Amino acid sequence: MSTATALTWFARHELRLAWREWLAMITGGRRGRKRAAAIGLVAFAALMHLPAYAVIGRFATLQAPLDKTSLIVLTSTILLAWALMLSQAIESVTRVFYARADLDLIMSSPAKLANIFSVRIAAIALVVTGMALLFSTPFVDVLVLNGGARWLAGFGVVIAIGLSAAALAIAITILLFRLIGAARTRLIAQIVAAIIGAGFVIALQIAAILSYGTLSRFAVLTSEAAAGFAPDAASLLWWPARAALGDLEALLWLLSASLVLLGAVMAVFSPRFADTAIGASAQAITSRRSNRTLAFRGGSRQQALRRKEFLLLKRDPWLISQTLMQLLYLVPPAVMLWRSFSDTSVAIVLITPVVVMAAGQLAGGLAWLTICGEDAADLVATAPLSKAAVLRAKIEVVLIVMGAIFAPLVAALAFASPLQAAVTGCGVAIGAASATAIQLWFRVQARRSQFRRRQTSSRLATIAEAFSSIGWAATSALALSIPAGAAVSGLMTAAIMAVTWKLSPRRG
């Protein structure tokens, strides 16, 4: 087999693996669900056109040349998409290093490793770009339908930013391996991904709060100060925006630059990919030590369970990165709260839905980890403890952790507005309880490492969790502004919960 044939064959193998992984994620790993998944995807894509229209529809009539404010808004939107893609790509690359079971086989084969890993890097870039294309299609569709075919260039921009995000993600991850070692890279990479994904929006929001007393990032982007700082219209910085508007020259440059970046990453990092992979697999056989060798602690059986859950949560890299992400999203409301002590702005009301929404999302993840993610299910099932006692102890852990995270924020809010603090506290409690209940009703025993697949095990649970978080967040916000609206919103969310329970496999 010639080198080129071998590489084509390996590329096909990589794409097949990626396709099957994606299919398993979409179908929840169950056969016979392909048609339902395809229908669901098409319906989801069709539905996504509505929010896409709401977000981006007004930009469809934009024509070149753009004024500075429009250039800033469009460029920032592209930068935000790129940051999210980079965040996702770092997560994917880290997963490839730690999770691929075929590294031994590949590295023991007589194939040239640099070539093989070049293909793997290219496959990662293709997968990241493919996902980006999938998610961006409703947005580009809306622009094309309302603004003409010139917006098709938007797909080219998505490809360019997808390839460059993947290239940079590979470089960042391998550099992290080199700098801090395999043992810490997984956690740090997740934190870096969270910060990159959320950081851009949060920084804009904080700037908006400090300057204009609002959470809207557009307040900064459309300000005269931003226009004053921005470079001339001829600057390279605006090329992605120009490319999106249909400037073919800018688009070709953008695509070329992304491909060159990816090529450079392949050339520089393919030979090191193997070393990094060896480092990651070697990490699995070197354990981290704990210093505690004191006497065992006493207490009830439930206390033993709770202690174990707290210890595992403390050592869970996913939870740390997700908590950090939620805390990052809480930074703007916290800044707003701090600002409102000196300025009694009505915008402080916006804190409540953000906090309630974050609580619902975090509680869902926590509940899955403690209730479903049991690595020693047989041990717990054979312990002299009733199932109800086990579940109760696990739910207590979720609620205690949620209390520890959100109580300080609600307490701080009480100084600014006791009523709002009370409403926020209730919203957090109900949102967290609802997310936990959904996980309880749809619980399926799994290993903690399968956390990524939790959202595919039951589509209904995932959707119900999202709607419940949004519903309770809206209800809390309305309770502070339009109480009658809160009653309607609360009843609707309660109805969603009732229907979810009715459809759940655990009712009764």
Place this chain on the structure above:
Amino acid sequence: MKSEQTALEVQGLTKRFDRLAVDGLDLSVRAGEFYALVGPNGAGKTTTLRMVAGLLRPDAGSVAIFGVDALSNPIGAKQIMAWVSDEPMIYDKLTPLEYLEFVAGLWGVDPMLSTPAARDLLVSLGLEPHLNERCEGFSKGMRQKVALAGALVHDPRLIILDEPLTGLDAVSARHVKGLLSERVRAGCTVIMTTHILEVAERMADRIGVIARGRLVAEGTLDELRAQNGHGSTSLEDLFIALVDVTAEAA
């Protein structure tokens, strides 16, 4: 140290999945006995033991552990029993000592007793250098030893093990076998499934042969030879003869 007391009494145990996995099985194991359950793949060994351990609910039949009805009083039965599966299920992010502390807590063992017991167990299984290392980097053998130590830390009267020696190296297997023999000498009852017939032949007081969800033969090695008219044949030859006969009869 066998007594006349019955450690496990199973009657008419039945379980059906898409086919009949366990078919009205009767089994009686005396206290202090080392009992090996052998049989071909899919014979119903694991299903039987999972029902005894309370991990599966039988469709019919009864299970009593030292006279405690495991179906009506599962917590009472679990208090005096331990289960070790072939795939050690331990927590990657806990150290062996932390794992044993958790297990001791679940069984409500006094920390004054469980702290030295846990250390002794881990040391006797050759895990002393790894007491404070997280289990995430452990080999299959080390994980199996941690799981076994967990099963023993609450000093159960009945230990049920499903293929505990699978994947263990010779040294680890010897550690495990030594520890089990020691427990039996101290009066504990051990029931173990195994595909390694040599282990059953050497270690077990009695051997039960299970095929198609039914107990087709039971007794000491000599009794099995006598029942089947084979003078001094090995357990392997006996096993093949018994399983072949069952397959033909079916």
